[in-house]
Amino acid sequence: MFAVLKTGGKQYKVQAGDVLRVEKLDAVAGDKIQFNEILMVGGETVTVGAPTVAGAAVVAEVIDQIKGVKTIHFVKRRRKHSSQRTKGHRQQLTLLRVTEVLAKGADKSGIAAAVGTAAARRVAHNAAAAPAPVAEAPAKPKRAAKAAAATE
Template identity: 40%
Template structure:
């Protein structure tokens, strides 16, 4: 079974047993989480979408906090002495999908 689920404003295509990185969600390693905002399901060729979808995606948190790559925003205006440097690392959570019910 395949499902498209909305997690923290982003859409992910998941199957049972998949491991993926999602934007940081609250919880500790080993906690069970459920995502009820399922947009589409595909069960052996029968596709369901829209308001008719009643599935819930169940997952387990594998790693509660993972930092992404460093992103640097650098602004400069030549011959003016203006330089501005900002950087950040986005935080992610690794989850493993256990069931789509």
């Protein structure tokens, strides 16, 4: 049985036992996670989602958090401007091993859903930035009340 899952803006065709390198997820080595955005499930019968297959999931185990290969971007200005710049980047990745493909019953599995690090940071930020109750300041007297008090 195979499935097509979506994570990190990419789609992956997986089956049990596959090892994947996906965009960094908020999990540590040894955790079991579950992908719920399944676009297609295949086997004896093929089920195509509209846009996702309801109740389907892919369960995976996190092997490690790794970095991808370094990409180097070299920029050089021509002629009379003797400037050059080198930029490098290493993508943060999560290494996973797919343990099983569930065609049904994903909501009853009890395994935590896979969450990207950006989504995890957003949730933590929103929880920390929850507005605290503000005590009201005492009401200031209006000018008319002041003027009336001054004339008396």
